[in-house]
Amino acid sequence: MSASAIVMMLVAMLIIWGGLALAVTSLIRHGAVEDRAENVRRDR
Template structure:
């Protein structure tokens, strides 16, 4: 592999993992995850 290909691969991995981390932090900060935690198998019909 050429150096530029390796650099582009590393940058793209950082962008993908960074976006995933920001999405998780955003969900945790806004409480979207805590609101969905409940009893397993319990549904409001």
């Protein structure tokens, strides 16, 4: 692979993983993850 292809691949991976990290931190900050964990209903 050429150097430019490797650089573009690394940039794309950073964008994808950065967006995933931002989404997770946003969900944790707004409490969406905690609310779901506490409101789990179990049929027993």
